[in-house]
Amino acid sequence: MVTIAQGQAVALFAFDVGYEVSLQEVSSLLSSSPVQPLSRKRQTPSYLQYTDPPPQVLNLGETPAIGAEGPGQLQATVFSFGAISLAFRWPLRLELDQLPQLSQRLYGLELEKQARSQVSSLMEKLRPAIARPQLSNLVEDYYLYILEELDSPLKAEDLLAHHRATLAQVLRFETLPLSFEQQEEALCQAISYYENDLVLVDWNASIIYDRDHYDTVNVLELINVELLEARYIDAQLDRQVGSYEGLVQKRFVWPIPLRTPYRQAIEELAELRLEYSLLSERVDNALKLIGDLYLAKVHAAATKRFYLREWEAAIAQKLDIVANLYQLLTDRLGSIQGQTLELVVIALIFFEVVMAFVRGG
Helix, strand or coil: CCEEEEEEEEEEEEEECCCEECHHHHHHHCCCEECCCCCCCCCCCCCCCECCCCCEEEEEEEECCCCCCCCEEEEEEEECCCEEEEEEEEECCEEHHHHHHHHHHHHCCCCHHHHHHHHHHHHHHHHHHEECCCCCCCCEEEEEEEEEEECCCCCHHHHHHHCHHHHHHHHHCCCCCCCHHHHHHHHCCEECCCCCCEEEECCCEEEEECCCCHHHHHHHHHHHHHHHHHHHHHHHHHHHHHHHHHHHHCCCCCCCCCCCCCHHHHHHHHHHHHHHHHHHHHHHCCECCCCCCHHHHHHHHHHHHCCHHHHHHHHHHHHHHHHHHHHHHHHHHHHHHHHHHHHHHHHHHHHHHHHHHHHHC
16 A cells, blocks of 8 residues: 655646736735746756746635545746646645546536636736736636655655556546556656656646656646647637638729728738747747756657647647738739729820810810
């Protein structure tokens, strides 16, 4: 029997709250602290850090208990590219075999409504720091089970070998034993640095067996926010592209002098493409993880689990569609203006001919 002597259960909820957040204003409006730089534990180079300025962390007080260990803590991390990640954190002390029941109970609490209410209240306090504030309907949740200390220390390979069925159940929020195939699929993204640490990354939860878990948690929280922003950009592009497709399909019957019917649409498309390209770039560059290092592997594993590259490919394709719409409307406007100019020239020539006959008469 293995007991978790010290640990944490963390529920993360990411929201898009606006176009941009001034983190300097955040720190002046509310008591906050910057996310700490990545540690040197794993010989992390100085360039593998958050971009300047780093996200700001705000402590929002206690949250009701989910077990016998008392209340948890509520924390918000504010990112400069317009996102807030809300974290519910509870102490974790129980037998490892009981963790699947706790994970299912935690998942069944439906914390999204409470998280949205907390973020909405926080937005009101931070409104002066948020450019174009608007709370998106989208939310991305993720769950972390952090095993800081076991009553009987285990090597990572022993923990995985002897408790794989339990660990797979935790990751999938199941209390019944999973098939061998499902266990393999749930546990296939296993990463270790030392012999006594382990990270298991799945699509909606991760298990972290590590006393020094701070950096790993930050990377997983960030990539959950990255997924939210990818979904947000994709949804916005879907909506915008759909509205402009009707404009492209509409036939312009006759060119009217001094009228430029597509000018506003062309300007909006150019701004749209630039805005979402910049947002994607800011999100991608929020944390610099370069090289075949431990945290880069964690990031890569989560990226694969979240299908983030597929989302990015879809966004790139839609930005190309926006570019094509822009080019099509620009060409059409140029054609209309050319036709209008030709009509003006023809009208002037006709006028000159008529005037010549009038003078001659």
